[in-house]
Amino acid sequence: MSVTSPPRPRPGGHAPAVPLLETRPLRRPDSSSPQVMTRRAWWLVGMNFLIPGSAQVLAGNRRLGRFGLASTLVMWTLVVLAALCGILWQQVFLTIATNWFALLVAQVLLLAYAVLWVVLTIDTLRLVRLVKAKPAARVGVALVAIAGLVLASGGAVYASQVAGTTRDTLGAIFGASAPSVPPSDGYYNILLLGADSGEGRDSMRFDSISVVSVNATTGATTITGIPRDMPNFPFAPGPMQDKYPDGHTGHADDTCGWGSGINQLRTEVEVCQDGNTLYPDAVANGSEPGIEATKDAAEGILGIQIPYYVFLDMHGFAALVDALGGVDITVTERLPEGWGPTYDGESADDWAIGWIEAGPQHMDGDTAQWYARSRYTTSDFDRMRRQRELQQAILAQFTPEVVLTRFQDVANAGANLLQTDLPQSLLPTLLDLAVKAKAQPVTTIELTPAQGIDEFDPDFGYIQQLIHDTLHPPTATPSTGG
Numbered sequence: 001m002s003v004t005s006p007p008r009p010r011p012g013g014h015a016p017a018v019p020l021l022e023t024r025p026l027r028r029p030d031s032s033s034p035q036v037m038t039r040r041a042w043w044l045v046g047m048n049f050l051i052p053g054s055a056q057v058l059a060g061n062r063r064l065g066r067f068g069l070a071s072t073l074v075m076w077t078l079v080v081l082a083a084l085c086g087i088l089w090q091q092v093f094l095t096i097a098t099n100w101f102a103l104l105v106a107q108v109l110l111l112a113y114a115v116l117w118v119v120l121t122i123d124t125l126r127l128v129r130l131v132k133a134k135p136a137a138r139v140g141v142a143l144v145a146i147a148g149l150v151l152a153s154g155g156a157v158y159a160s161q162v163a164g165t166t167r168d169t170l171g172a173i174f175g176a177s178a179p180s181v182p183p184s185d186g187y188y189n190i191l192l193l194g195a196d197s198g199e200g201r202d203s204m205r206f207d208s209i210s211v212v213s214v215n216a217t218t219g220a221t222t223i224t225g226i227p228r229d230m231p232n233f234p235f236a237p238g239p240m241q242d243k244y245p246d247g248h249t250g251h252a253d254d255t256c257g258w259g260s261g262i263n264q265l266r267t268e269v270e271v272c273q274d275g276n277t278l279y280p281d282a283v284a285n286g287s288e289p290g291i292e293a294t295k296d297a298a299e300g301i302l303g304i305q306i307p308y309y310v311f312l313d314m315h316g317f318a319a320l321v322d323a324l325g326g327v328d329i330t331v332t333e334r335l336p337e338g339w340g341p342t343y344d345g346e347s348a349d350d351w352a353i354g355w356i357e358a359g360p361q362h363m364d365g366d367t368a369q370w371y372a373r374s375r376y377t378t379s380d381f382d383r384m385r386r387q388r389e390l391q392q393a394i395l396a397q398f399t400p401e402v403v404l405t406r407f408q409d410v411a412n413a414g415a416n417l418l419q420t421d422l423p424q425s426l427l428p429t430l431l432d433l434a435v436k437a438k439a440q441p442v443t444t445i446e447l448t449p450a451q452g453i454d455e456f457d458p459d460f461g462y463i464q465q466l467i468h469d470t471l472h473p474p475t476a477t478p479s480t481g482g
Helices: 034-050 052-060 062-088 088-099 101-127 135-173 239-243 260-271 289-302 312-321 365-373 380-395 400-405 407-417 424-437 459-473
Strands: 187-195 206-213 219-224 308-314 327-330 336-339 354-356 359-363 418-420 443-446
Touching: 034 052, 034 101, 034 135, 052 062, 052 101, 062 088, 062 101, 088 101, 088 380, 088 424, 101 135, 101 206, 135 418, 135 424, 187 239, 187 289, 187 424, 206 289, 206 380, 206 424, 219 380, 239 289, 260 289, 260 407, 289 308, 289 407, 289 459, 308 312, 312 365, 312 407, 327 365, 327 380, 359 365, 365 380
Parallel strands: 187 308, 219 443
Antiparallel strands: 187 206, 206 219, 308 418, 327 359, 336 354
């Protein structure tokens, strides 16, 4: 292809300025040459994918091209800054990544950039003038342009959806929250409750009661399991301690079915007493009177401050396990699935709707749910152990790869599964600690005979000393020579 020669200088003057791009084939190609137009088409499509806006600057509307280049520069700058922030200033990154306004801005910017990429790709295909390229290249150039559009613009749309889903999920879970409080004796303590809401909210009892203690510096995590039938427990200072200064004794009421176990508190406080009078701020702080009473009981039993709770709905539990792709559990004994015998002495073979066989198992949500529920052929202590195994297995599945590839399902399951009064402002700190905790084993304490604790006649002084020594192990001091 010939290149236009610059005009000769006028006598006594200089040659008029001619933009270099005007003499180049990308802007003024020899449209009669299929070879030139084919090479030009590949160059423009490639540049549109690698540097959106560059094709327009070189061969089309320069104003649109400059806008595309500026937008690309801004987007990559934000991505690089986010990556550096995530590596160097993780706490700041998590604070921004869990802020609803920052997520909204990210969602809008990503969607706008995806739309811009569509506009630039369509304009690039117009500039390419496929009818002037070689026939064999026309389909290839068009397919590559469309593939690049799907890859790049689709990625921006997906990232926008992730930002929007994250914002919606955080809003659903952390809607009304209690005020943030500093760690107690170096720990964030959270009451973890599990129950099946399908049994009816008025009669629901907490089937699983445990306390998660997270070291505020190292992220080291300890899970303490409290037997749901533990009786005669003390309360932390508050309305329930005022009612039961010598410990919870329970009742024998045919209407309420009160018992002395800790899992009876919700029925007692919310159904048969005026729970809103006992705990007038509970609902406003994202909790319930029955949960607050259970918090006070757990504090009295363990001797630690527990400002927050997380409630896991067993109906949503199966969906979360399925969203994570299942969990791996080694089953120590064959367990029946089903709601138990209908009369004394009925064999499990008669009432079981299925069996969980002993040995290594990759469980789906339904199987994991029955694994956590099954108790008629084993003890409550075995059930507590299995629930703790599942908690640790689920935590192990929360890897970045799993969450990113299954994000939408995990987010939907989490919104339906969890209820909590954890303040959203505390979430970045807990997420940062969770990252640290991944590299450490989880310590478990079960308040069972294996720990020297009689469930029905517990020594609460011994329990509180056990918890203190586990959370605050004595530091070895070097011995001095005599």
